[in-house]
Amino acid sequence: MKLQNKVAFVTGAGQGMGQAIVRRFVAEGAKVVAVDLDQAALAAGLADLGDAVLALACNVADAASVADAMGEVEAHFGGLDILVNNAGVGGLDAFLETSDDSWARVIGVNLGGTFLCCREGARLMVKRKRKGVLINLSSTAALTGDGPAHYCTSKAAVMGLTRSIARELAPHGIRVNTLVPGPTNTPMMAGIPEDYMQALLKNVPLGRMCETDEIARVAVFLASEDASFITGQNIAVNGGMAFI
Ligand SMILES: NC(=O)c1ccc[n+]([C@@H]2O[C@H](COP(=O)([O-])OP(=O)(O)OC[C@H]3O[C@@H](n4cnc5c(N)ncnc54)[C@H](O)[C@@H]3O)[C@@H](O)[C@H]2O)c1
Numbered sequence: 001m002k003l004q005n006k007v008a009f010v011t012g013a014g015q016g017m018g019q020a021i022v023r024r025f026v027a028e029g030a031k032v033v034a035v036d037l038d039q040a041a042l043a044a045g046l047a048d049l050g051d052a053v054l055a056l057a058c059n060v061a062d063a064a065s066v067a068d069a070m071g072e073v074e075a076h077f078g079g080l081d082i083l084v085n086n087a088g089v090g091g092l093d094a095f096l097e098t099s100d101d102s103w104a105r106v107i108g109v110n111l112g113g114t115f116l117c118c119r120e121g122a123r124l125m126v127k128r129k130r131k132g133v134l135i136n137l138s139s140t141a142a143l144t145g146d147g148p149a150h151y152c153t154s155k156a157a158v159m160g161l162t163r164s165i166a167r168e169l170a171p172h173g174i175r176v177n178t179l180v181p182g183p184t185n186t187p188m189m190a191g192i193p194e195d196y197m198q199a200l201l202k203n204v205p206l207g208r209m210c211e212t213d214e215i216a217r218v219a220v221f222l223a224s225e226d227a228s229f230i231t232g233q234n235i236a237v238n239g240g241m242a243f244i
Pocket residue numbers: 011012013014015016017018035036037038058059060061085086087088089109113137138139140141180181182183184185186187188189
């Protein structure tokens with residue numbers, strides 16, 4: 001068990017990669033605070049994991065909501081060891097049609113939410129003197145530009161955020177890395193038109209979509225002592241689609 005007695009906070013845990021990460025973390029011995037927008041749906045989807053999981057409603061784009069959730073973590077578990085910033089939103093907006101609201105929403109969740117959770121999570125780690133780990137989800141789209149502008153921008157910016165705070169938090173013993181998936185079999189991708197999906201997969205040398213557990217296993221690696229000297233890096237899981 002690679003995460004025995006660790007306390008983890010996973011955002012966007014209601015489905016897709018987030019849920020797979022929660023399941024792997026619990027299998028590796030962690031207690032997990034799982035957060036998503038809809039608490040009832042979240043709790044129902046993770047009910048089989050019992051009291052290894054605390055399911056909380058939290059909007060990562062809202063500073064007060066994130067601060068409240070981190071307060072619950074401290075109250076329940078006394079500290080935090082691992083934060084996974086997985087919550088994300090996309091969209092299919094063509095650049096010339098992108099509204100101000102759509103831009104603000106995608107940047108606000110993907111970048112703003114990652115910033116807020118990193119700040120609050122790292123504050124708690126430092127306060128409780130825990131040598132923690134932050135894992136931020138980006139996307140291969142940030143490298144290839146093959147995606148809407150708001151999404152590619154937010155996911156490229158997450159890489160910059162990771163690098164800066166990896167340097168700044170290193171003296172506290174906190175590692176920070178970016179996990180960079182390629183196209184992965186989740187509800188988010190179910191909304192992508194079939195012809196667009198087929199075109200995307202033509203660019204994946206391994207010739208298929210990634211499965212959520214393949215992301216979750218890399219998240220375990222990054223969260224564990226196996227990755228003890230890795231910080232500030234982009235870790236790609238994309239079947240050879242792009243090189244970092
Ligand atoms: N699926 C892919 O092909 C792919 C590829 C590269 C990167 N990613 C990234 O990986 C992450 C997970 O993707 P997924 O495909 O599992 O997504 P998904 O849409 O299946 O699940 C995302 C979860 O995040 C939650 N969420 C959205 N906004 C939130 C908010 N403001 N606060 C809290 N929770 C919120 C949703 O309710 C949902 O449960 C995202 O950051 C995504 O951008 C996905």
